[in-house]
Amino acid sequence: MRRDKLRRLALPASLLGAILLLALAAPVLPLGNPVSQDINHRLAGISAGHWLGQDEYGRDVLTRLIWGARVSLSVAVSATVIATIVGTLLGILGGYFRGMVEIGTVRMAEIVLCFPPMLLALLVVTLLGPGAGTLIFTLAILFTPTFARVAYAETLSVRALDYVTAQEALGARSGRILLRTLLPNIAPPLIVQFSLTIAAAMLLESGLSFLGLGVVPPDPSWGLMIRGARTTMEQAPLLLLWPCLALTGTVLVLNLFCDRLRNALDPGTGGRSRPGFLRRLAVLAGAAEQPAAVPGLLAVRKLTLEVQGPTGPVPVVRDVNITVAPGETLAVVGESGSGKTLTGLAVMGLLPAAVRVTAGQILYTGRDGRTRDLLRLPERALRALRGRDLSMVFQDPASSLNPLLRIDAHLGEALRAHGQRQGIAARVVELLRNVGLPDPESRARSYPHELSGGQRQRVMIAAAIANHPRLLLADEPTTALDVTVQAQILDLLAGLKRSEEGMGMVFVTHNLAVVAEIADRVAVMYAGEVVEEGPVAEVFAAPRHPYTAALIASTPEGDAERLTSIPGRVPQAWAMPEGCRFAPRCEHARAICDQSAPALESPAPGRTTRCLRWKELA
Amino acid sequence: MLAYAARRLLVSLALVWVVATLVFMVIHIIPGDPAELLLAQGGVAPDPWLVTDLREKLGLDQPLMTQYWTYLGGLAQGNFGYSLLDDHSVADEIALRLPRTLELVGAAALIALLFGLPLGVLAALRAGEALDRLLSSLAALALSVPVFVVGTLIILVLAQNLRLVPAGGYIAFATDPLRHLGLLLMPAITIAVGLGAVVLRVTRGSVLEVLERDHVRAAQARGVSVAAIIRRHVVRNALTPVVTVVALHLGALLGGTVLVEFVFNWPGVSGYLVRSVESRDYPEVMGIVLVISSIFVLLNFLVDLLYAVIDPRVRHG
């Protein structure tokens, strides 16, 4: 990835190098004098001695072009260097001392930003008169605040770093530490800003020169050349073209260089290339329609999901089987990273673009009694099911509601999306009342930020059940809420099972205490696999997998705290153990557990486990 | 909402005062006598009599604070002083020319948004595909061409070679509405090229970011159609940064029209500014800089109000 980024940097970098070299070498190149006139040959066309022709004073255009690069670039670079040094110093001082010093440095510099840049430049030119010196001074003033801001922001963030604070507390000379930590951090944004500023400075310089307020004739500058060529545009249009091309080309190369440099310096993957949602890439090949109806509501079979890792595709969910019957609640339990949420999203067809379905079936039996494979269902048909047959409640109600839309808009669109046209307002209020929202009439007209977290989750639930779905997926619906509110939301969900007749529910959670309260059956997931499944009471009474047993043992009665007490961590997806995935953390692991991956076995009717030694341990 | 608006307005007024004070300071604090600087054309020392005369005329012989109060008092009454060259009222001249510049900038912004917004959304939805790459490259090119180059080339091709349009100029709307708009179009397009590219870029980035938000996925889970999601959940939410950037650029453009007005002979406030700078007519320069900077500040105030319209959280916050 990084190599690739550097390679993409090569083209603009070498072009930029060539331009700089040409400008630097101008005095030693076999060029004429850029200001020597030859009035007899004014506006002469291209000739052997003048490759690009002669201008309105008979001066050689190519010579002036190259010398012009020298003038334009030297003005832009000097101004940028000054702005960088002054701005960075101001920014570091302001960020380090804060308080009055900050006002005297960063905030002072920012006043410059109150003026449109061109205007300020003209103001300075009025006072000092045109010329290269004025230009450099003006441009330096204009660009100093940007550098001050960058340096200021970086200084603040470095100061906030834990180890810097710690070292300061230990009495180390804070200034030295700060500089040592700051310089490597501040360099990348400054380099990018530096090249951006050079481009901006060139634009301003050429603009001012074009107006006749920048570089003073007869010195060559691209802006001046365009100004001059404009007057003779009718006789010699090419004269206009050369400096235009030179100027645009140089700025373009600079901008391109910046873009790619920023990409190369960015530690992330750089440039998200795929929009996150809205695009479902993976519809598996094959017919969605199943020849024979499958009993039950939902049957996930051998579901396998992959993400693209640094060295190749990595399975994050493997061979997952779960079933839900009408009216039944299945809890899917696991630590974060176990693949439980991805499994839920796969059912909805809402997987993030980075996750690919590679195998399996998700069989859903609809109201018409026909069974379809959701993984093979075209997006249109699946969308018709979403929100009507299949609904989902997400973990964070705050971010799952659009902050710019009223509550009733969220509910209304759920109804409208599935064909309801009349009585929407009344139905919205009814829904809100059903989920226990106080004063539903006025709440419907509220914005999400005016509601509490628990109220927002009630709204999300109301939207999810608006069309009487047959399957409700709840992905950690209480995790983001206060403990007291959690219980209310659980009660609400439990109540829904009674009011929404026949509705199946998949309840994704990391909290076993919740499972006992709400679910009929439980599927325990670990490292992308279902390791045990069965009726809640049986599984809790007699777990058949060491992981389940450890989970139960580590859950304090009635408490909703995170599972932390199993030693070790879930293995990374790209570093899965060969044999049993739980082996590194399993207290019953034997040599055999490292060798072969356990298959799914059935310790009792309606129960499964993925442990090689379940019989011995039972 | 009203309280919010009032608060923002107060901040804006304070900023205008800061700008006015700064303009005053720039002229008076920097070393060198303004009168001498003004008269020192071509490096020749000015006639001391003339300098004293000018100092008196400008009130420079009075104490700085007195000058400052006189200046602020003048501003409060809409008096920006008089031209050194022809004694014309600066305020009158600005009142005549400013609307033309605002019209130009407004037209440019309209064109830029008209193209930049939909194309930006399109590029985001097609991110990584050929169309996105094409649009992004075009935007990069548009951002690299200096505005006066665009203008000059447009004149060269359309007016000079193809003789499709006049090479610039101005006709009052009241005289001939059609020709007025025709003449407005070229400079407006010239400005819109760069501005449209900015809008496209910002829109693209903003839409991409919004597309990753949870509420988009939640809307999808409700079965809402893609078109409706883009309309209701993506574009509107992506608008805030676009508004910010357009406003900032519009502000910068108020100064930047200098070049376009010059190229197209558009008799706006900028041409007036360039003339004043050339002749170092500093009451004129001060007046124009002050007015444009104030508009810049006002624009930011309007943007803040617009935020409140777009985002209910700002209203209540």
Ligand code: SF4
């Ligand atoms: S297979 Fe072995 S390591 Fe895995 S859970 Fe069973 S006993 Fe533990």
